[in-house]
Amino acid sequence: MPVTTLKSQANRRLISTLLLLTGLTGLAGCHRLTPEQQVTAWIDSGGTSRPMFLTTEEIRQMEARRYVRVLRRGLADNAARENREGLQGSVRLRMKLDRQGDVLLCEAVPPDERARSDVAKLIVNACWSSVWEPVPEALQHPIDGGLEVIAPFIVTGDTSPKSGALLRMHESSEARRFFWDNVVAKYPVNTFGKASFSFTANAQGQVLQCDVTLQKHYQRPERFQADPALQKALEQQCLQLDLRQMPGFQSRLGEDGIIHWGVSVDYLPWKYQLGENRRATPAAR
CATH class of the missing domain: 3.30.1150 (Fusion Protein Consisting Of Minor Coat Protein, Glycine Rich Linker, Tola, And A His Tag; Chain: A; Domain 2)
Structure with missing residues (x-):
């Protein structure tokens, strides 16, 4: 029968303390995520993980990716609400925001002359109707703190009978x-x-x-x-x-x-x- 001595108890406490200190050392530079950040991290991972701690740089990059998702989804939702005719097509969107997320510029150019200009108008109107959060630090321009987005944008309107x-x-x-x-x-x-x-x-x-x-x-x-x-x-x-x-x-x-x-x-x-x-x-x- 194993015998537990006071010496072995002390050793266990010492080992536990060393393990705890080792863990804390590993977390140096990390920050506990807020509940909102945990949800963001879970979405950012594609639903595969929900970390409790991340480094400052990991949080910055995560918030930058979240902001890009918010921009994309917000513009898509605004365009869908206005797209009663079921317009379809693609444009090259150019949008400028200042540090506070205020909209400075909205442009949308069709890929060629044969493309429908009303799709570009739909996206531009969605852009000018949007309100955004302040631009995350990781996305801010080093001079003015703003953000310029240049990206293709696809409109997939539904032409089937509406409910x-x-x-x-x-x-x-x-x-x-x-x-x-x-x-x-x-x-x-x-x-x-x-x-x-x-x-x-x-x-x-x-x-x-x-x-x-x-x-x-x-x-x-x-x-x-x-x-x-x-x-x-x-x-x-x-x-x-x-x-x-x-x-x-x-x-x-x-x-x-x-x-x-x-x-x-x-x-x-x-x-x-x-x-x-x-x-x-x-x-x-």
């Missing part, structure tokens, strides 16, 4: 664009926010009532400014609309010939470059 839910999604997107083009874009500001319109109109498209609420944009809450004058101007402009020109208007009329609906529109300094309303980025008000 009711998908049609509603496109109608909502087109309604937001309608309110942007005909209301919000007429009042350029250099702040970030969300204008929520709650309105009532009759079957002739005449707006009977329109209430506007200005709220913070969730990605730039610190750059929101309460603006009663802008709120009032948007309400007055809303009352001048002919909603028969808004996509989805007829389908939302009630049996009494009245429509009660709400539309929310993001406003951003660079969004004023969007589509037919393109103009210089507004100066601060």
